[in-house]
Structures are given as C-alpha cells and as structure tokens.
Amino acid sequence: MTLLGLGLMGYVLADTLLAAGHPTTVWNRSTGKGADLIGRGARRAASAGEAIAASSLVIVCITDNNAGxxxxxxxxxELRGRTLINLTSGSSSExxxxxxxxxxxxxxxxxGAVxxxxxxxxxxxxxxxxxGDRDAFDQHNSVLRKLGTPTFLGNDPGLAAPRDVAVLGMMWNILNAFLHAAALLQSASVSATALAPVLEGGIATxxxxxxxxxxxxxxGAFPGDDATIATHLAAMTQLIDESNARGVSTxxxxxxxxxxDRAVAEGLGRSSYAAMISQFRSPE
Structure with missing residues (x-):
C-alpha cells in the first residue's frame, strides 16, 4: 500500500495499515514526519512518484483537494493502471x-470520507x-476494512462528500450549543464539568x-404531536432573555x-420542529 500524506489522519491510516501487516510505503512533503513508522517497517519514498510506483493501491490524505x-x-x-483512493476532505464537485x-x-x-x-x-x-469506481472498491475492500467500517454509496464519486460535511455541520452545531450553554452556566457558578453529563443526557434525548x-x-407531513414550533419559539425567547440577563452572548x-420566526411567519407555528427544514432548503 502507498499512503501520501502523514498529517494527523494520514499518519494513523499508515500506522493502522502497517500494524495490520500490509507492506506500506509512505511519502510526505515534510520528510521529518513518520520516523517511527519507518522504524517499524514502513518504507519512506524519496518522492511522491516513487511512492506511487511501489503499490497498486495509492491512498492520499492531505490538506485539501486543491493540494491533492x-x-x-x-x-x-505513474498512476495509470492503479487505484487512487482519496480520503482528503473536499466537495462533491471537486x-x-x-x-x-x-x-x-x-x-x-x-x-472517500472519514x-x-x-x-x-x-x-x-x-x-x-x-x-466512485465499484470494481476498485471491491478489489481493495479487504484492505479498507482494516481502516474502519467501509460503506460504498454508489458509482457517482460525489456521493461521499455531502455526507461528510453534513456530519461535520451537525458536530459544529452541537459543540457551539455546548459552549454557549457552558458560558451561560458558568455565569451562574456552575462548572462545565458538572454541566457535561446533563447535556449528554439532553443530546441522547x-x-x-x-x-x-x-x-x-x-x-412531507409534520404533525406537532410532541411540541410545535411555536412552543419551541417561546423557549428560545427565554434562552435569549436569560443570556442577556447574565451578560452572555445572544x-x-x-x-x-x-x-x-421565519417558519412561524410562513404559517408553520403548529407544525413539528422538523418542518423548519423549509428554512434550510434554499437561501433567503
């Protein structure tokens, strides 16, 4: 196997392949990285071209697709006739x-998307x-399983990227909500450590x-059986008021x-929270 890029993720990918017993050739722009991998049997190529020539399977994991x-x-x-698996984050168009x-x-x-x-x-x-290429995925599936649980989405190479950024978007929203909550509770002398298990329960719910x-x-049906958007809106106002009162950013x-507010103005106040997807389907 060949691994191009030894950043945080690339290093671990190479380390995992090596630990699984796969002969692994590595290359990184900065030659100082990965010395311990070499000590455990990985081969350091002098150039990216040399690294590619060493294997039929080439995995690239670097900064972004422009760099890729x-x-x-x-x-x-050098790549002709080989399989190139791109685990660099990027867009579907890229x-x-x-x-x-x-x-x-x-x-x-x-x-790919990790x-x-x-x-x-x-x-x-x-x-x-x-x-992307199903035949190539099937050919190297046994190797890919060493890295994690692989799921093939289809022949369109742009299918993995949207799922990647969708998960990241949810992650950032959860983390931002946690940080705001921690700031709010710290203003009431509650530590973030004490808050964490309470929020974990809320996230699980x-x-x-x-x-x-x-x-x-x-x-396309949004019955407000649990709580309507209007009900949530009232609680959102309370959160803003409490944040204001405690000097926390709103x-x-x-x-x-x-x-x-936009959803209610469009007549969705009695619908479930899921009806707010209408506000995300197109820009304002």
Missing part, C-alpha cells in the same frame, strides 16, 4: 473533477464512506427524535430564533 490535485495530476503516468481527470488517464478513482477522529481509525466504530423527524421530512440563540 497539485500533487497527483503531474503524476498521471470529487467529480478529480474522477474525470482520473478516467482520462486510466486511473481507477474512489472518493467519519471518525484519528483515534478511532482501525476500529469498527470508524465509519468510512466511499463512492434529541438523538432519539431523529428517526421520527426523518420520516416526517421524507413524507448571537447563537438569536440565530436559532430567527429561523423559527
């Missing part, structure tokens, strides 16, 4: 562009999504709503309330 294109496109001849370039040069291309932190790589909990709300979204809760 700059790296691999001059090496089309995946399509790289796939088109790869097809022109007889390179089997698979785009839905896991580096310390989860090599476990079943590490979900890794793939899309919210997670339990997702499947039902997903069914409502797919069906930026985040005001953004949340603004979305609910």
């Amino acid at each position: 294109r700059e790296l691999v496109q001059p090496l089309a001849a 995946a399509g562009d790289i796939s088109g370039w790869a097809a022109q040069h007889e390179i089997a291309y698979v785009d 839905l896991a932190a580096p310390d989860g790589i090599g476990t079943d909990e590490a979900a890794i999504l793939y899309s 919210t997670t339990g709503w997702l499947a039902g709300y997903a069914e409502q979204i797919d069906a 930026d985040l809760p005001r953004q949340i309330k603004a979305v609910a």
Whole structure:
C-alpha cells in the first residue's frame, strides 16, 4: 500500500495499515514526519512518484483537494493502471473533477470520507464512506476494512462528500450549543464539568427524535404531536432573555430564533420542529 500524506489522519491510516501487516510505503512533503513508522517497517519514498510506483493501491490524505490535485495530476503516468483512493476532505464537485481527470488517464478513482477522529481509525466504530469506481472498491475492500467500517454509496464519486460535511455541520452545531450553554452556566457558578453529563443526557434525548423527524421530512407531513414550533419559539425567547440577563452572548440563540420566526411567519407555528427544514432548503 502507498499512503501520501502523514498529517494527523494520514499518519494513523499508515500506522493502522502497517500494524495490520500490509507492506506500506509512505511519502510526505515534510520528510521529518513518520520516523517511527519507518522504524517499524514502513518504507519512506524519496518522492511522491516513487511512492506511487511501489503499490497498486495509492491512498492520499492531505490538506485539501486543491493540494491533492497539485500533487497527483503531474503524476498521471505513474498512476495509470492503479487505484487512487482519496480520503482528503473536499466537495462533491471537486470529487467529480478529480474522477474525470482520473478516467482520462486510466486511473481507477474512489472518493472517500472519514467519519471518525484519528483515534478511532482501525476500529469498527470508524465509519468510512466511499463512492466512485465499484470494481476498485471491491478489489481493495479487504484492505479498507482494516481502516474502519467501509460503506460504498454508489458509482457517482460525489456521493461521499455531502455526507461528510453534513456530519461535520451537525458536530459544529452541537459543540457551539455546548459552549454557549457552558458560558451561560458558568455565569451562574456552575462548572462545565458538572454541566457535561446533563447535556449528554439532553443530546441522547434529541438523538432519539431523529428517526421520527426523518420520516416526517421524507413524507412531507409534520404533525406537532410532541411540541410545535411555536412552543419551541417561546423557549428560545427565554434562552435569549436569560443570556442577556447574565451578560452572555445572544448571537447563537438569536440565530436559532430567527429561523423559527421565519417558519412561524410562513404559517408553520403548529407544525413539528422538523418542518423548519423549509428554512434550510434554499437561501433567503
């Protein structure tokens, strides 16, 4: 196997392949990284081209797809006849562009999205999504399973990227809500450590709503059986008032309330919270 890029994620990918017994060639722009991998049997290539020549399977995991294109496109001849798996984060359009370039040069291309932190790589909990060349995915599936639980989404190389950023978007929203909550409770002399288990319980409750709300979204029907948007809106106002009273920023809760205000103005006040998807389907 060849691994191009030894950043936080790339290093762990290479380390996991090496630990699983796969001969592994590595390359990184900064040659100082990965010395311990070399000590455990990995081969350091002097150039990206040399690294590619060493294996039929080439995995690239670097900063972004712009850097990825700059790296691999001059090496089309070296990559011809090989499989290129791109685990660099990027957009679906970028995946399509790289796939088109790869097809022109007889390179089997698979785009991927790692839905896991580096310390989860090599476990079943590490979900890794793939899309693109199905034959190439099937050929190397046994290797990919060493990195995590692989899921193939389809032949369109742009299928993995939207799921990646969707998960990241949810993560950032949860973390921002936690940070606002911690700031609010600290103003009442409650430590973030004491708050964390309370919020974990709240997140677990919210997670339990997702499947039902997903069914409502797919069906286009939003009965307000649990709590209506209007009910949530009243509580949002309370959050803003409490934040104001304690000298905590109201930026985040005001953004949340603004979305609910628009939904109510459109006549959705008696619908379930899931009906607010209407506010996210197109820009204002």
